[in-house]
Structure formats: C-alpha cells, structure tokens
Amino acid sequence: MQKHSQKEHLYKLLVIGDLGVGKTSIIKRYVHQNFSPHYRATIGVDFALKVLSWDAETVVRLQLWDIAGQERFGNMTRVYYREAMGAFIVFDVTRPATFEAVTKWKEDLDSKLVLPNGKPVPTVLLANKCDQGIDVLMNNGIKMDQFCKENGFVGWFETSAKENININEASRCLVKHIIASESDPVQSVEPDIIKPHLNSSKIVSCSACFKS
Numbered sequence: 001m002q003k004h005s006q007k008e009h010l011y012k013l014l015v016i017g018d019l020g021v022g023k024t025s026i027i028k029r030y031v032h033q034n035f036s037p038h039y040r041a042t043i044g045v046d047f048a049l050k051v052l053s054w055d056a057e058t059v060v061r062l063q064l065w066d067i068a069g070q071e072r073f074g075n076m077t078r079v080y081y082r083e084a085m086g087a088f089i090v091f092d093v094t095r096p097a098t099f100e101a102v103t104k105w106k107e108d109l110d111s112k113l114v115l116p117n118g119k120p121v122p123t124v125l126l127a128n129k130c131d132q133g134i135d136v137l138m139n140n141g142i143k144m145d146q147f148c149k150e151n152g153f154v155g156w157f158e159t160s161a162k163e164n165i166n167i168n169e170a171s172r173c174l175v176k177h178i179i180a181s182e183s184d185p186v187q188s189v190e191p192d193i194i195k196p197h198l199n200s201s202k203i204v205s206c207s208a209c210f211k212s
C-alpha cells in the first residue's frame with residue numbers, strides 16, 4: 001500500500017531514432033527484461049509503462065512512447081511529442097547513417113516541443129548495439145562529449161538491448177534531469193557523460209547520475 005508521504009511522478013518519455021536502431025528492443029529489455037533478435041517494424045507508435053522506485057519517498061511512472069523510425073518522414077510527430085517530459089534519441093553504432101540522423105531527430109523534436117519554461121526537453125543520446133564490436137563513432141573520431149554539448153543532449157550512453165548494457169543507467173540519468181528541470185526550472189543541469197566502453201560487457205556507472 002502506498003504511504004501517505006510518498007510522492008508520485010508520471011512522465012511521458014519519447015523514444016525516437018531511425019528505423020531498426022533498437023528502440024522497441026530497448027523498451028522491451030527495460031520493461032519486460034527480454035530480447036528478440038527478430039525485427040518487426042513498429043507502425044505508428046507503441047506504448048509501455050515502467051514503474052521505478054526512485055527513492056524512499058518517490059515513485060516514478062514512465063510512459064514510454066516508442067515511435068516508429070519511419071515517422072520522421074510523416075507529419076504525426078508533432079502529435080506524438082505533445083506533453084512529453086523527456087526523450088531518448090537512439091542510433092545504431094554499426095550504421096553511420098543512423099548517427100547522421102540524430103541531429104535531424106533532435107531538430108524535429110526541439111522545433112515541435114518545448115517545456116512550459118521555454119527550454120527544450122531533457123534528451124539522452126543512446127549509442128545502441130554496442131555488443132556488435134563495430135563503432136562508427138570511434139572509427140570516425142567523433143567526440144561524443146562535445147557532440148552532446150553542441151547539440152543539447154544532457155548525456156549519452158553506449159547501450160545494448162541484447163546484452164542489457166546501460167539501459168537502466170540511461171533511464172535514471174534522464175529522470176534525474178527531468179526532476180531537476182521541474183524543481184528548479186531556471187537552473188541548467190550539467191551534462192552527464194559516459195566514456196565509451198566498446199567490447200566491454202561491464203556496465204559503466206556515471207557518478208553524476210547516481211547521486212540522486
């Protein structure tokens with residue numbers, strides 16, 4: 001039974017990025033703790049709910065909106081983005097074109113959705129399929145910390161839905177930034193940066209993300 005003193009937050013989170021980057025798989029791993037190697041394209045939008053015990057006094061309910069990659073070329077994203085509090089933008093580390101699309105997704109998001117205080121919604125970048133051992137970022141010398149600062153991401157994580165790497169951590173990071181932006185709308189939050197750990201099955205922790 002819920003204690004009287006317990007606070008509840010409900011946040012709508014968007015999961016966006018190009019076709020086949022692993023959005024549905026990340027959500028499945030996060031919510032249902034499973035993974036399928038078979039690809040079935042999402043049509044339109046799909047939903048999932050994750051309940052987090054944030055701390056002793058706070059429960060966070062995350063309503064995850066899994067938006068089909070092909071929707072960037074349609075005109076429904078404005079409708080799907082409405083009232084979202086945070087977003088993940090996902091790319092596939094084995095396919096450079098999906099990284100190039102990240103800025104297009106971010107522009108689409110920021111042009112259609114702002115918080116009531118006029119700021120963009122906190123957004124975390126996910127470099128998914130890091131279990132594959134191919135990394136377009138390293139191969140092209142892309143500096144992710146700088147890329148995130150320049151493009152307004154609050155943090156980034158290498159993830160694997162297959163191996164369950166960094167998905168919980170990325171979510172806690174995003175929620176932490178949402179809570180911070182709600183409680184102190186004028187104070188900007190420093191970005192959280194995770195260093196690459198390609199070919200490592202260890203979960204990398206981000207001290208900034210686990211203080212809360």
Ligand SMILES: Nc1nc2c(ncn2[C@@H]2O[C@H](COP(=O)(O)OP(=O)(O)OP(=O)(O)O)[C@@H](O)[C@H]2O)c(=O)[nH]1
Pocket residue numbers: 017018019020021022023024025026036037038039040041042043067068069070128129130131132159160161162163
């Ligand atoms: N190796 C590996 N494969 C993955 C990972 N995540 C997803 N996949 C595979 O990539 C394919 C596409 O995954 P989905 O989760 O359907 O991708 P999506 O981004 O939801 O795709 P759309 O619905 O088309 O937008 C599937 O075959 C998944 O099994 C991962 O972390 N590692």
